[in-house]
Amino acid sequence: MGSRGGSGGDGAESHGYAADIHSIREAQARIAPYVHKTPVLSSTSIDAIVGKQLFFKCECFQKAGAFKIRGASNSIFALDDDEASKGVVTHSSGNHAAAVALAAKLRGIPAYIVIPRNAPACKVDNVKRYGGHIIWSDVSIESRESVAKRVQEETGAILVHPFNNKNTISGQGTVSLELLEEVPEIDTIIVPISGGGLISGVALAAKAINPSIRILAAEPKGADDSAQSKAAGKIITLPSTNTIADGLRAFLGDLTWPVVRDLVDDIIVVDDNAIVDAMKMCYEMLKVAVEPSGAIGLAAALSDEFKQSSAWHESSKIGIIVSGGNVDLGVLWESLYKQIPLV
């Protein structure tokens, strides 16, 4: 595990982070008509295996199948009518893309989604289902960004960033509010980490409500830039990533890094086999379809790294953020039973 954050115990307000408990509560009120309040599930069988009480916040049941609609709808409904009139644009090809398409549809404005030509059909279908305008780009991030920039210039659409944005972070933080409203006695929350939008929102809300709540990140070994960043004390990016957790390949941004640096107590790194085992446990014991990125919190809870840490001994009731459920059934089955890569 990485080193402990410096200010984990003294709350999250007035440190100049991009969001705070007030912007998160404001987001909760703003997005309430557009998102599901997702259920918290538990399984005594899983608890017996882990040896702790786990509370699974199931964002796989969220609209568009992932937590992303929270940040996307908060960003899009925070726009004034003039700003919104030209529409919005993003260049994610994953859950954020579908969420932006859906939130724009709910607001009644156009969404331009830049998608690389090699994107999986099911993700493209999700964007189409919500009426997003698809603009194809080449595979490289440079091509995606330059196409998005061109769309912005041509249409006047506003960019909705997947994580490095106050309104996005505030929207994602509403997961934390709901979880702690339902199970206030939680002492630890394990959150998947990628660009850091979700964990920043979750940490800012949870530490403001109760500064003693421990925030642990779960990160795939093949994209462990956050763990490296925590160890180095600065943002580290990687030349490439390699993990089945396709939602966890982004790097931290300048707005999420300070929160991760200060308020995330530790980062647990797990390998793809552990993620697949956790997906299988979610299916068989929790009866929930979970994508690799969504299962990583359980994988972290089951890991030796966690069990050998002081956090393990100090944890009793652990919230697990199950971030999304968008995985093709055949692909899931093949990865579970044939141990071939998911993507």
Next chain:
Amino acid sequence: MGSRGGSGGDGAESHGYAADIHSIREAQARIAPYVHKTPVLSSTSIDAIVGKQLFFKCECFQKAGAFKIRGASNSIFALDDDEASKGVVTHSSGNHAAAVALAAKLRGIPAYIVIPRNAPACKVDNVKRYGGHIIWSDVSIESRESVAKRVQEETGAILVHPFNNKNTISGQGTVSLELLEEVPEIDTIIVPISGGGLISGVALAAKAINPSIRILAAEPKGADDSAQSKAAGKIITLPSTNTIADGLRAFLGDLTWPVVRDLVDDIIVVDDNAIVDAMKMCYEMLKVAVEPSGAIGLAAALSDEFKQSSAWHESSKIGIIVSGGNVDLGVLWESLYKQIPLV
């Protein structure tokens, strides 16, 4: 569809049925410490396909993966200490067996589960997980019953019937109470039908709360004894059954038949392909692992038979009882993508 029940509109009390709203409310209080209050999920994507608002009562998230723990725990905790001391016995090899094993474990008494030698390994594992004593029998129902009878005589254990029993029916009826507490505006409930314990409890509770609520049964074509019984006006049994819905192969009992006859408004019969399609939709859109018997309510909601009925035109908000989620992932995948039988 079968003919409409005669007394669907005048409530469910004082007709001399095995259970009533009072025994169901009593069950709710008795079993509260031992069961999950399961979430009700909805999906705007599925609603758009069906053309109605659906509310999925997800008993796949129930303890032991199915609604059966409700009836089993009500039966077992209703025993006085003297009755309970010798333990309980049942000869189901399905979800009821695991539920009896779990409820007995919670009460701290032995459970003797008679299982035919050809039972699937995963179902045997579920019984073992909850500490049930397994007694093997031959495959025939006669062998299973005679072994169970011998166990009763040798141990003094009390038989916990899977459906034809007041306490079982009352326990299953608590599904209906929870669903209508959460979504009181529901006008129609679709319930899987097998021995009739679940639908009897659901119908008795719902019609007592609001006599105008429509109760529809969903039954597999290869085990359509209930539809035949409704048409004939008496209990019909079949020489054999053939359906992937392994939880829906039992026939009505003398306590469940009167309720089905009088309070179930119609029976929708669907074939196995429709069940598999519904399982796939549950996985992909609802993100929930559902066994064939649990998906049949959605299959019925999607059926032409329903859409051509008067019930369709009179329904607006439909509760779907997703009865269980115990299906092997590999088996599910194979049935979905290779169209081979599940069992």
